[in-house]
Amino acid sequence: xxxxxxxxxxxxxxxxxxxxxxxxxxxxxxxxxxxxxxxxxxxxxxxxxxxxxxxxxxxxxxxxxxxxxxxxxxxxxxxxxxxxxxxxxxxxxxxxxxxxxxxxxxxxxxxxxxxxxxxxxxxxxxxxxxxxxxxxxxxxxxxxxxxxxxxxxxxxxxxxxxxxxxxxxxxxxxxxxxxxxxxxxxxxxxxxxxxxxxxxxxxxxxxxxxxxxxxxxxxxxxxxxxxxxxxxxxxxxxxxxxxxxxxxxxxxxxxxxxxxxxxxxxxxxxxxxxxxxxxxxxxxxxxxxxxxxxxxxxxxxxxxxxxxxxxxxxxxxxxxxxxxxxxxxxxxxxxxxxxx
Amino acid sequence: xxxxxxxxxxxxxxxxxxxxxxxxxxxxxxxxxxxxxxxxxxxxxxxxxxxxxxxxxxxxxxxxxxxxxxxxxxxxxxxxxxxxxxxxxxxxxxxxxxxxxxxxxxxxxxxxxxxxxxxxxxxxxxxxxxxxxxxxxxxxxxxxxxxxxxxxxxxxxxxxxxxxxxxxxxxxxxxxxxxxxxxxxxxxxxxxxxxxxxxxxxxxxxxxxxxxxxxxxxxxxxxxxxxxxxxxxxxxxxxxxxxxxxxxxxxxxxxxxxxxxxxxxxxxxxxxxxxxxxxxxx
Numbered sequence: 166x167x168x169x170x171x172x173x174x175x176x177x178x179x180x181x182x183x184x185x186x187x188x189x190x191x192x193x194x195x196x197x198x199x200x201x202x203x204x205x206x207x208x209x210x211x212x213x214x215x216x217x218x219x220x221x222x223x224x225x226x227x228x229x230x231x232x233x234x235x236x237x238x239x240x241x242x243x244x245x246x247x248x249x250x251x252x253x254x255x256x257x258x259x260x261x262x263x264x265x266x267x268x269x270x271x272x273x274x275x276x277x278x279x280x281x282x283x284x285x286x287x288x289x290x291x292x293x294x295x296x297x298x299x300x301x302x303x304x305x306x307x308x309x310x311x312x313x314x315x316x317x318x319x320x321x322x323x324x325x326x327x328x329x330x331x332x333x334x335x336x337x338x339x340x341x342x343x344x345x346x347x348x349x350x351x352x353x354x355x356x357x358x359x360x361x362x363x364x365x366x367x368x369x370x371x372x373x374x375x376x377x378x379x380x381x382x383x384x385x386x387x388x389x390x391x392x393x394x395x396x397x398x399x400x401x402x403x404x405x406x407x408x409x410x411x412x413x414x415x416x417x418x419x420x421x422x423x424x425x426x427x428x429x430x431x432x433x434x435x436x437x438x439x440x441x442x443x444x445x446x447x448x449x450x451x452x453x454x455x456x457x458x459x460x461x462x463x464x465x466x467x468x469x470x471x472x473x474x475x476x477x478x479x480x481x482x483x484x485x486x487x488x489x490x491x492x493x494x495x496x497x498x499x500x501x502x503x504x505x
Numbered sequence: 506x507x508x509x510x511x512x513x514x515x516x517x518x519x520x521x522x523x524x525x526x527x528x529x530x531x532x533x534x535x536x537x538x539x540x541x542x543x544x545x546x547x548x549x550x551x552x553x554x555x556x557x558x559x560x561x562x563x564x565x566x567x568x569x570x571x572x573x574x575x576x577x578x579x580x581x582x583x584x585x586x587x588x589x590x591x592x593x594x595x596x597x598x599x600x601x602x603x604x605x606x607x608x609x610x611x612x613x614x615x616x617x618x619x620x621x622x623x624x625x626x627x628x629x630x631x632x633x634x635x636x637x638x639x640x641x642x643x644x645x646x647x648x649x650x651x652x653x654x655x656x657x658x659x660x661x662x663x664x665x666x667x668x669x670x671x672x673x674x675x676x677x678x679x680x681x682x683x684x685x686x687x688x689x690x691x692x693x694x695x696x697x698x699x700x701x702x703x704x705x706x707x708x709x710x711x712x713x714x715x716x717x718x719x720x721x722x723x724x725x726x727x728x729x730x731x732x733x734x735x736x737x738x739x740x741x742x743x744x745x746x747x748x749x750x751x752x753x754x755x756x757x758x759x760x761x762x763x764x765x766x767x768x769x770x771x772x773x774x775x776x777x778x779x780x781x782x783x784x785x786x787x
Binding site: 173193 | 528596610623758768
């Protein structure tokens with residue numbers, strides 16, 4: 166295909182992506198180095214027969230005019246990145262100097278909002294990804310073992326947790342774990358504590374969110390593995406069976422190695438998706454106990470005062486995080502492309 | 506097939522299915538039955554619902570949400586958004602995906618890598634980039650804006666999927682059309698379009714799901730009177746919980762989920778093939 170033809174076909178989608186993905190990234194970068202204007206202060210001299218006093222007032226008109234004139238605000242460089250709600254360099258240094266033990270240091274860091282959000286995001290990603298892949302794998306093995314007739318309905322039911330809107334799926338579970346809901350009541354009964362609330366403690370909230378994450382992402386792993394299982398060479402399996410390999414040995418030495426490439430692919434997709442965890446936190450109303458990076462941006466953008474600059478700085482840091490996560494893939498494709 | 510496997514599978518099916526069944530059943534009760542401190546069986550039998558409405562089932566939650574709180578308006582908006590997003594992103598995506606699948610130049614590969622990076626970025630990181638310019642140019646709060654943004658955000662994924670599908674359509678097909686004197690666009694129009702439908706339908710399903718399920722973009726870029734269903738549900742939670750009418754939210758959640766059930770039932774095969782398309786091959 167010639168360059169000109171390629172361009173003709175590709176131009177519409179390229180325009181859309183340029184205008185609404187690439188330019189907004191630039192806009193985010195620009196906003197993250199600007200802060201809103203401070204109020205214009207005017208000094209007024211009030212003179213009375215007894216002498217003159219100076220007082221300062223906020224010049225509302227001038228402030229409004231300045232803000233309308235330069236909506237981006239004033240240039241502050243990387244100042245926002247270093248402030249308390251982002252990378253918090255000075256607080257980090259103080260924590261390092263002030264804490265005797267390493268555990269102490271981490272305790273202090275986790276009180277800083279950005280690091281708390283980062284900690285939850287990484288924990289969520291690191292637990293949900295492997296556990297949901299493992300659960301999906303076992304479900305796929307089980308489904309593959311039942312008669313063909315039942316597989317359709319079973320796949321249908323298994324897909325539901327994934328297809329349903331994240332906000333809605335999390336809400337459904339949230340109502341059930343409410344202390345008046347069925348799971349919440351069951352947990353209270355099991356623990357023998359009628360006042361136990363799954364929403365009140367940070368640890369339980371995290372566990373709840375992670376359980377929701379596994380519930381909603383396991384179906385993807387299930388479907389991919391189920392498709393992969395159909396391609397496992399049957400004669401290898403049969404010869405292993407003749408050689409006396411047990412069911413577990415067949416899975417361990419034939420099926421798992423065969424499915425390994427799929428696992429890499431799936432882990433990549435799931436790491437990307439789990440890194441952006443957001444809707445469940447809104448649904449579980451868990452902002453007080455668990456914040457992810459995405460939720461952190463959302464709470465800056467919502468509310469009475471829109472903290473655009475702060476949200477922009479967090480966005481840039483989040484995009485940086487995504488690039489770090491993707492870097493093994495990017496480096497690998499770069500290398501394999503260099504060889505080809 | 507051991508009994509243990511079977512039991513585990515049954516357990517998974519219950520875990521996957523039960524929350525939906527429970528909530529759908531409970532949406533026809535009143536709040537004090539569905540959220541019953543005294544006895545969980547009340548959510549099943551609904552004694553208080555019977556006492557209030559004379560029957561164990563009531564549509565009061567649905568009436569309140571759809572009519573009183575004007576959920577139908579949000580449903581209508583969602584319909585418009587979804588139809589437009591699917592149509593536009595498939596049009597742009599098929600053209601672009603076809604070009605990417607047929608180009609042998611290096612830049613086609615790099616464009617796909619850029620698309621992968623775009624796909625990996627959380628959509629909310631872009632939102633703060635939209636807000637300021639959209640306020641300035643008075644674009645904020647309108648359905649078309651949200652539609653275009655959703656189309657753009659959806660493009661990287663659409664391109665990846667359609668490129669994978671188009672690679673399976675033999676190159677000889679359009680090359681012979683070119684030999685017969687077609688322009689590139691005629692070859693695309695008369696030779697590729699008729700055979701590309703399976704891929705387009707599958708990709709369209711995922712575009713549908715993205716637009717239908719989106720919360721971030723629609724919540725941040727649409728004004729209150731243009732809301733779609735998902736942000737509307739989120740707003741129910743803020744206002745109605747204080748009024749003690751959480752059942753509006755429960756019944757609208759069930760209303761939002763029902764079309765997805767139908768969709769999965771009808772298009773199960775396409776969804777499975779779409780989910781596995783990239784994976785199994787590479």
